[in-house]
Amino acid sequence: MGDHAQAGCGLAAAPRDIIDDVYPARAFDAEAVEAGRLLFAKECRFVAGVGSAAALPPETLPEIAFIGRSNVGKSSLVNALTGRRMLARTSRTPGRTQQINFFELGGRLMLVDLPGYGFAAASKAAVKTWTALVEHYLTSRASLRRACLLIDSRRGITDTDRPILALCDNAALSYQVVLTKTDEVKPAALGEVARSVSAELKRRRAAHPEIHLTSAERRRGIAALRATLAGLAEVAPPPSPR
Ligand SMILES: Nc1nc2c(ncn2[C@@H]2O[C@H](COP(=O)(O)OP(=O)(O)O)[C@@H](O)[C@H]2O)c(=O)[nH]1
Numbered sequence: 162m163g164d165h166a167q168a169g170c171g172l173a174a175a176p177r178d179i180i181d182d183v184y185p186a187r188a189f190d191a192e193a194v195e196a197g198r199l200l201f202a203k204e205c206r207f208v209a210g211v212g213s214a215a216a217l218p219p220e221t222l223p224e225i226a227f228i229g230r231s232n233v234g235k236s237s238l239v240n241a242l243t244g245r246r247m248l249a250r251t252s253r254t255p256g257r258t259q260q261i262n263f264f265e266l267g268g269r270l271m272l273v274d275l276p277g278y279g280f281a282a283a284s285k286a287a288v289k290t291w292t293a294l295v296e297h298y299l300t301s302r303a304s305l306r307r308a309c310l311l312i313d314s315r316r317g318i319t320d321t322d323r324p325i326l327a328l329c330d331n332a333a334l335s336y337q338v339v340l341t342k343t344d345e346v347k348p349a350a351l352g353e354v355a356r357s358v359s360a361e362l363k364r365r366r367a368a369h370p371e372i373h374l375t376s377a378e379r380r381r382g383i384a385a386l387r388a389t390l391a392g393l394a395e396v397a398p399p400p401s402p403r
């Protein structure tokens with residue numbers, strides 16, 4: 162049960178019209194949800210932590226990048242997706258925070274954790290290094306299928322996020338907004354944020370029109386996001402003959 166029942170549960174808190182606007186049911190049919198569940202039940206293995214463009218690993222699998230301002234709930238979301246604590250662990254390692262971390266999921270998908278932006282205390286030099294590395298990765302990686310752009314439900318898209326949206330638009334990199342911490346806002350306010358985010362995305366070239374509403378804490382919307390991401394993974398090999 163659990164996840165299955167929660168496939169649409171980002172929806173449960175949102176008013177009906179918002180659900181119909183931004184959350185077409187077809188994305189979450191039972192088959193897609195099951196494919197997502199199966200993929201994310203597979204082993205997730207840390208592959209590399211990379212601090213420079215020259216050190217990027219070879220492109221072996223379709224990649225999904227997770228990006229957002231620091232504290233948006235990125236580690237929590239990826240941990241909820243994978244049911245593992247690995248990202249929390251890596252982010253506790255000093256020096257890892259400015260790295261791009263690669264995790265291979267079930268031999269079919271690479272989850273790529275980009276360092277958070279908009280950290281007020283970051284030095285100019287750190288911001289410059291971050292920008293160069295992330296920009297290089299986002300604009301030159303052929304295997305990158307989609308960027309999941311995490312946005313805090315309490316804030317919506319802000320000027321801190323817009324340079325990233327512009328970067329993706331200019332690079333024609335498909336990106337999709339994932340609202341985080343939906344448990345922190347009342348349904349009406351969540352509906353309002355979802356509506357205004359959707360309206361802004363409509364004006365942007367490379368933005369995926371559908372957004373995901375998630376709460377890592379309450380595990381809302383996790384099964385639906387898994388379903389979406391499984392749709393971007395390498396096709397599962399047929400079962401080997403016995
Ligand atoms: N209420 C609520 N808090 C969350 C949720 N996800 C993360 N947080 C909190 O937000 C803070 C930042 O989370 P973290 O995952 O480390 O963010 P990151 O910096 O983007 O990796 C932590 O205090 C988390 O406990 C959520 O779904 N709901």
Ligand SMILES: [Mg+2]
Nearest residue numbers: 235236237252
């Ligand atoms: Mg983190």
